Amino acid sequence: MKSKRLQLIPYLFILPNVVIFLVFVVVPALYGFALSFTRWDVISEPVFVGVGNYISIFTSSSFWETTQRTLVYVLTVVPLTYVVSLLLALLVDSNMRLRTLMRAFFYVPAMLSAVVIGVSWRWIFGDYFGIINYFIERYGGTPINWLTTPGWAMLVVILASVWARAGYYMVMFLAGLQGIPEVYYEAAKIDGASRWQQFWRITLPLLKPTSLVVLVLCSIESFKVFDLIVTLTTGGPGRATTFLVQDIYRWAFQRGDLGYASAMSVVLLLILGLLTVFQFRLTGIGGDAYE
Amino acid sequence: MRKRSAQLLVVLVLLLTVGSAALAQKKVLDFLWFTDGIEGEVLKQIIADYEELHPDIEINIIEVPFQNLRTRLQTMIAGGTPPDLARLVNVGDFAPALLDLTPYLGLEYIEDFVPSTHRNVVIDGKLMAVPMDVTANGIIYNKDYFAQAGVEVPQTPEEAWTWEEFIDKLQIVVANSPARFGLAYDFTFHRWLTLLYQAGGQLFTDDWKAIAINSPAGERAIEYFVELHDKNIIPRSIWLGGENPNTLFRAGLTAAHWCGNWMLTNYRDNIDNFEWGAMYMPYEARRSSVLGGKYIATFKDAKYPEEAVEFIKYFTSQEVNARFCRDSLFISPRLDNAQLDYEFGAEMFEIFSNELAVSPPVAGSDWAHPFAGRIGDDFREIIVEALQHELTPREAVEKMERVGNAILEEYMN
Amino acid sequence: MNRWVSRVLQAAGLVLAVIFVLPVIWVVISSFKPGTELFAWPPTFWPKSATVSNYIDALNKGNFERYFLNSLYVSTLSTILTLVINSMAGYAFAKFSFKGDRLIFYTFIATLMVPLQVIMVPIFLVIRRLGLYNSLWGIIIPPAATPTGVFLMRQYMITIPDEIIESARIDGASEWRIFWLIMLPLAKPVLTALTIFSFMWRWNDFLWPFIVISNEQKYTIQVAIANFVGQFYVDWNSLLAMSVLAMIPVLIIFLIFQRHFMKGIAITGLKM
Secondary structure, eight states, X not given: OOOHHHHHHHHHHHHHHHHHHIIIIIHHHHHHHHHTTEEOOSSSOOEEOTTHHHHHHHTOHHHHHHHHHHHHHHHHHHHHHHHHHHHHHHHHHSSOTTHHHHHHHHHGGGGOOHHHHHHHHHHHHOTTTOHHXXXXXXXXXXXXXXXXXXXXXXXXXXXXXXXXXXXXXXXHHHHHHHTSOHHHHHHHHHTTOOHHHHIIXXXXXXXXXXXXXXXXXXXXXXXXXXXXXXXXXXXXXXXXXXXXXXXXXXXXXXXXXXXXXXXHHHHHHHHHHHHHHHHHHHHSOTTGGGO | OHHHHHHHHHHHHHHHHHHHHHXXXXXXXXXXXXXXXSHHHHHHHHHHHXXXXXXXEEEEEEEOOGGGHHHHXXXXXXXXXXXXXXXXXXXXXXXXXXXXXXXXXXXXXXXXXXXXXXXXXXXXXXXXXXXXXXXXXXXXXXXXXXXXXXXXXXXXXXXXXXXXXXXXXXXXXXXXXXXXXXXXXXXXXXXXXXXXXXXXXXXXXXXXXXXXXOSHHHHHHHHHHHHHHHTTSSOHHHHTXXXXXXXXXXXXXXXXXXXXXXXXXXXXXXXXXXXXXXXXXXBXXXXXXXXXXXXEEOBTTOSOHHHHHHHHHHHTSHHHHXXXXXXXXXXXXXXXXSSOOOSSOHHHHHHHXXXXXXXXXXXXXXXXXXXXXXXXXXXXXXXXXXXXXXXXXXXXXXXXXXXXXXXXXHHHO | OOHHHHHHXXXXXXXXXXXXXXXXXXXXXXXXXXXXXXXXSSOOSSOSSOOSHHHHHXXXXXXXXXXXXXXXXXXXXHHHHHHHHHHHHHHHHHHOOOTTHHHHHHHHHHXXXXXXXXXHHHHHHHHHHTTOTTOTHHHHSGGGSOHHHHHHHHHHHHTSOHHHHHHHXXXXXXXXXXXXXXXXXXXXXXXXXHHHHHHHHHHHOOHHHHHHOOOGGGOOHHHHHHTTBOSSOBOXXXXXXXXXXXXXXXXXXXXXXXXXXSTTOTTGGGGO
C-alpha cells in the first residue's frame, strides 16, 4: 500500500545521478552511436555511410583476431583476479598480526598510474634491463625474451593486470565480508563446522552480491584495457598484445575515422553486454530487489 | 579643503587605473605546443619579448605530450575552439581547418625557406603554414666504443660506408668493446624511411595518388632491415618489445643510435660518462637523410587570426628564427639561416646539413602527403611482420602497396 | 585453528605482501638515482649515489604546487559529491521497486562499457555547450556519477534487512531520515571503500582533465606528469620523481580510511 509520496521517493533519490549520466554519458554515447553510421575525420564534415562501417567490421579478419585476443585476455584475467583478490581479502580479514600493513601493501598497486606500472614491470621482465633475466644470466641460464615473444608478452600483461587490480577488488570483498554477521560463524562453530565448511556454506553464498560486482566490473575493466598495455608493451610484439580499445583509439585518432571507431565500440558494447548479462544470470541475484 | 582634494585625488587615481586596465584589455592567444627538450624554454623567452613589443597581446602556451597532439587538436576543432596558433608536424592533415596565409603573407613568403619544405606547406597553391624548424635523421655514435675497437668513422662524405661495410664495422665494434649491440634504431616508420631513400626508392608516386614502395628498392630496404635484426646488430626488443632506444644507447648497450638531430640537447644534458658524436650514414644506391619539420599555423575559426598571423611573421623572421633554432639546437628551415652559430655540436650540424642537402626531393615531400601519418602505423606493423619472418621482404612491400592504396582510395574521394 | 597452519599462513601472507609491493619500492628507490645510474648495467637496486636532484628539477619544471592543489580540490569535492549521489541512487535501486528501475540500472552499467576515448569528442561538445570548458567544475561534476559507485552501494544495501526500514517507517520517520540516519551508518564499510576509490579515480584521471582543461594554471597532477613523455624522449628522472609524489595523497587517504575495514566494528550486531 504505497502512498503517492512513497512512489515518488525512489525517483527523487536517483535524480542527481541520472541527470549527470544523461548529460555527460548517455547523450555523448548516443551521439557516438549516430556517428557510427558516418565517416568522420573530425576536421571536416562527417560523411554518411549507412551500415558501411559495420559491414567492414564484420568482414575484417583483423577485427575478429583482435576480439579473440581480447577475449583470451579477459577470460584469463577475470577468474584469476577474482580468486586472488578473494584470497587476499580472506587472508587480511582474519586476526593476523600485521594485517593492516599487509592490507596496505596489497592495495598499493591499485593506486598506481599506468606509467608507473609499465615502468616497474619492464624493470622486472625487460629483455635487457629486467631483473629476472639478470638473475637467470648470472646463474648461467639463457635469458627469456619476455617482451619480444608473443606468448610470454601475453603472460606478462596478464600477470601485471592481476597484480594491479587484485588490491582494488580485495577492498570490495573486505567490505562485503564486513556485512556477514559474526553470529553465523559462531553458531556454525558450535555445530562443529570446520573452517572450510564455514567458507563454502556461509561466506561464499553471502558474498554473492559482492561477487557479482567484482566479476562484472573486472570484466568490463579488462575489456577496456588500454593505458596499461600502452606503457608495458605498446601492443607488441607486433600485435600480440593489441586489444580492442587500442584499435578503436587508433582508428579514431591516427587513421582519422571516428565513425569507424564508433562502430567498433558499438560492437564492443554488444559483446560486453552479452557477457555481463551472462554474469548476472550466473550469480543468480541480479533481480533480487525486484523479485 | 585638503581632505577634500585628497579624496578627489584618490578617486582620480582609481579611475585612471581602472580605466587603463579596461583599455589595456589583453588579447589572449592560445598556442598549442609540444616540446622535446629545451625548446619550450626558448619559446617562452621569445614570447616574453614579443609580449613586450605588443603590450596588448598575451600568448598562452598549452603544452601537450606529442602523442596527444592530434587528439587534442581534433577535439578543439570539433568543439569550435581551435587554438590561435599550433605547432604541427603534418600540415596537410589539418589543411581543411587552417587559415589560408596567402592573403596575409603572400606566396612569395615561402621563397626564403628551403625548397624541400615547400610541398609541406603549400597546399592547392595556397600557403597554409610556415616552417619553424627542420629535422634530419642521422646516426649518433659512442666515440669511446669505436675508439676501443679501433674503428674510425668516415671523416668526409666521400668516405661514407656502404650498407655492407656498415654491418661489418658495427660487428667489429661490438666484438671489441663493451657494446652488446651495434645499433639502436627508433621504432617509427619515419626512421625506417631513411633506408628506403638510401636504397633509391620512394613512398608515394610523384603525383601522390598511389603507393610506390613496391619496387626492388623497397624490397631491398626491408631485406636490409631484417638482416640487421637477424645478425643481432639491432636488438629485437625495440621493434618487437617496445624498448626505448635512447635508454639503450645511454646505458651503453648499443654502440650507435639511428635517430636525428633532435637528440642533441637530450644527450648533451644527460650523457656524461662517454664521448659521443654524429657520423655519416651509410648508403646503398645513394646517400640520403629524411627531412622532417615542424610548422606553425593558425586556424580559420581562431579567436584572433590576424594577431596570430602577426606572430607567425615575427616568429619565422630571420632573426627570431635564428635565435630559436640556435638556442634549441635545431636546423633552421630558412635559406639565410643555413649557417647558424651553434654553441654546441657545430661539427655535428655540418654532417646533418650535408646529408639533408644531398637527399632527393622525395625525402622531404613524401612525408608531406596529408595521409602519410595515417598509413605510417599500418606500414610499421608490416615491417614488424617481416622482422618476425611472417612475411618475406617481397611479400611485405606487396602488402604495403595493397593496404596503402586501399587507404588512399578511401580518403581521396 | 591449528597454530602451525596459522603461522605458515602468516609467513606466506607477509612474503606475498612484500612481493606485491616490491616493484613500487623499486620505483621509489629509483627516483633517488641520478640520471646516468637509472640505466646502468648491471642494474642496481640501492642507489650508488642517492640524490634528490630529480625531485628538485621536476618541481622546478612546472608549477607543481598548483597542480597538486588543483588535484586535491577536484578529488575531494568530487568524492563528496559521489558519496552523496551514488548512495542515494544505490539505496533507491536496492530497496525500492519502481517503474523503469531495471532499465535505468542496466543503462548505468552499460555506460561503463563505453570507452571514454570513443565518446571524447561528443563529450567535449557537451562540455563546451554547458560552459564548463576549462573549468574545474567540469572535472568535478561529470565524473561524480560513477556507475561503479552506484553498483557497489546497491549490492551492499541489498543485504541490509528490509525490516529495519519498515519498522522505521511505521514509527513515522521520513524517507530522508531513514536514508541519512539508518542506511548510511549501516553502509559504512562500503562508503569507506567508495571514498577510497573515488578519491583515487579522480586523482588518477588523465583523459578527462586533458579534454576539459586548457589553462596551465588549472592542470591536475596527472596531466602535468604526462608532459614528461615527449615525442622522442622520455624524461624518466622527472617522471619517476613526480609519480612518486603523486602517489602519496592517495596512500594517505587509504591509510586514514582503511581502519573501517577491521573486523569487529560493531555494525554486524545490528543485523540480527
